[in-house]
Amino acid sequence: MDHTDEYIKEISEKIDSKKEYYVEISNKIWEFAEPRFQEYRSSELLQHVLKQAGFSIKADLAGEKTAFIAEYGSGKPVIAFLGEFDALPGLSQKADVAERIPVHTDSCGHGCGHQLIGTGTLASAIALKDFMKEHNLQGTIRYYGCPAEENAGGKAFLVRDGYFNDCDLALCWHPEQGRRACYGSTKANFRVFFTFHGTSAHASMCPELGRSALDAVELMDVGVNYMREHMIDEARIHYAIT
Incomplete structure (x- = not known):
């Protein structure tokens, strides 16, 4: 018997039950608005939340002070959730308004929802961890704290140093105007x-x-x-x- 819908409903309920908690985390990262490789408070907050949820933490990875991996479980499959949390220069913006209102003219801001990406994958990793624990499932969940997504490609340094070598699957998401699942490839980026x-x-x-x-x-x-x-x-x- 296929229990997929039942499982999805159970995991969704786990996330919804902590909705306000995750909104608070997202709002804090929005307010921090830290640029690439300087996301110290954002990284520290996400690590703290994951540690409280029962994940072990490895930080300061691949020469990136704000990169980290939070892990739960053991064995295969190894499922990675990719969290981002960097802001962009010049995009300071007052929250909850649709028009352009900078808080500080030359400050950073979250232009395409990295405060949401970091928090959304966090919620997914914790919900899946709780689901696995309750159903006595084997496997490893990893949350990858990925700094400098914009303009520096922080994930590339983690790949370079082998932190993804044993992953079976890596999942991420991005705010969109609709709901869809994507699988494909993109252009490689080499900056010199x-x-x-x-x-x-x-x-x-x-x-x-x-x-x-x-x-x-x-x-x-x-x-x-x-x-x-x-x-x-x-x-x-x-x-x-x-």
Whole structure:
């Protein structure tokens, strides 16, 4: 007999019974509004909640101070829940209003709901843990605290250092205007910084002794743009001169 609907109902009720608790956590992360790799209070709050729920914690991972893994259970399958909690520069916003009202003009804010993503996956991990415990099910649940989702790809460092090697499944979610489950692939992201150093020389007396860093930047920019003709359609190149 298929008990799927029954199980979904039971897990959903576990989450709904703590609705106000999770809303409070989400609101706190919204107020913290910490940028990439500086999500200290957000990370600490999520770790505290998971520890209270019976998870063991490993923190400060892959060179990321705010990265952590909370784990419950043992054996297979190993199910990962991906939590995000970083905010973005310049997106400070007053809560509960639909118009643009910054709290502080140059401060960070949660532009696409990372306070919800971090809290929603937290609620899922805890509900599944309680369900497994009550039904005496074997398996491992992990909540991955993933910093710097925007503009730095914090998960990539966790992958690089092998923290996902034994996972059977990794789940995440994102606020949308409708409900749907997705399975697919996305473009890989590789971010590189180039710094050019020039050599000063008198522009009138001995310009031949100088080396222009600006010329190097412009030549590289033009050269990379010429490469676009010879790249696969799926590839993208974006750049900024900072």
